[in-house]
Amino acid sequence: MESFEFQFSELIPGLPEELGLDCLTRLPYTTHRLASAVCRRWHQLISSRDFYYHRRKSGATRHLACLIQALPPAYTATGWKLCTSLSYGITVFDPLSQSWDRIPPIPQYPDGLPLFCHIASTEGKLVVMGGWNPETYDPIVDVFVYDFTRCAWRKGKDMPSERSFFAIGASDGRIYIAGGHDGSKNSLKSAWVYDLRSDEWTELPEMNQRRDECEGLMVGSEFWVVSGYDTERQGMFDSSAEVYDLDSGEWRVVDQAWETGRCPRACVGMGKDGKLKNWSEAAPSVRVGACGMVIGTQLLVTGSEYQGAPQNFCLMEREGGQNSKITKMSIPEEYSGFVQSGCCVEV
Template sequence: MGGWNPVSYEPVKDVFVYEFTTQQWRKGKDMPENRSFFAAGESGGRVFIAGGHDVSKNALSSAWVYDVREDKWAELTRMSQGRDECEGVVIGSEFWVVSGYGTESQGDFERSAEVYELGTSQWRRVEEAWNVTQCPKSCVGAGKDGNLFCWAESDSEVRVGACGIEMGGMTFLSGSAFQGGSQGFFLVKGQNGKLERIIKVPEEFSGFVQSGCFVEI
């Protein structure tokens, strides 16, 4: 969903859906707007997207929801501000759009978040939700108290390029100890749990990963 044109490097509208039962790809209905670096989250077979930037690198405040089975898009109300390079995470019945920055403040990441309540279809703004100054992409975690935290700050082994996904009561976490360092893979229990290295990475796969993502199947 989305991404860049490999020739022009401009944001695209493309949507592709992989059917696990048939092991086939199909073309979904295009996103209504070109966008890249946006927040996304899934709940009940619907994909929620918000923020990112357009072809002119303007930060977007618009939001949409895609029904995978119906192959239809529906527009949501806008967030209170544009948020480029924000991160999306679904917590219970809420779609959180974390941090990001405006068009004129590139790289100056917001500490606030915007929360879309799926039951009421309303946004609310949460100040001081992201108390770090780095990009939130792929490294947002949610503690038992509901507060957000950054996996990159949880341990020195994953301070660069941290990427995590919850798996039951554990989190599968990867990252590097320093810029250009080899990637490590860990399991961790809870926000402050000890990292347990689970995979010894073969040398041919041990390079540095600038940006990554996980999918739980």
């Protein structure tokens, strides 16, 4: 937002409106829920989209990593470990305070997230969509939006159709999806955009080819859909990518953008040189099952040294687009589980 106007007098009694707004702008995001309950004026201000963009322009927002992570195993009252399938929740890591937390479960899925669901974030909101029902393994079209201001979930409009293992990206209040496969395991080249503000879906032009198990990446005003494969080429990952220009509404193909035959899921990034990077190559300790995400000026990468090894969490500063020396982090036991995917939330 280029301008910010809120016609409230005495947001804080005794202070000019500008100073009152400055004080509320500086409030940490963790206090927004309580601050919104102070009065109606504060609630309208703090919950508005304009206030979010004002905070971002003022440098008052914070970058968080939101991870779809395996939850700690359950135990009986006598201490025996229950033999149940893995359940996943959403873990939040704040690199500034080095704190770890977990978002409350989605009310419709109290025992764990839908399997292989996708997450993305825009305008301080976290969006979870798709995946499989954790009890029946049936694909679902559910969309859920988490509001950090209210610390609450709301139900969004369902996806237009069943779609699994698709690419996802977010920009300016919209979530973009493309590719994946349908309920019959047929790979897709269709694409859609979900508008959080209107709670509506709009179909986009199709990609040039079908791409199952592709990976999405936002680069400026472009939505990159990396690799994937057609139905007849099961598991044979393509080296190309397709790029959707948000301004022109057109796709273009980028050949030789990715390593042929390598799954791109959760480990694709963009380097300063404009070429795709594989985060599994950041360090030997995260080369297996790598998941990476840029959080502000830092890069968080998780993974294992070898199959079956414990998860490692590494953090590095990114100065001028270049990666500095990577630092291995010490993680609380309850947040050390396998990370399936993640995204950065600016809140």
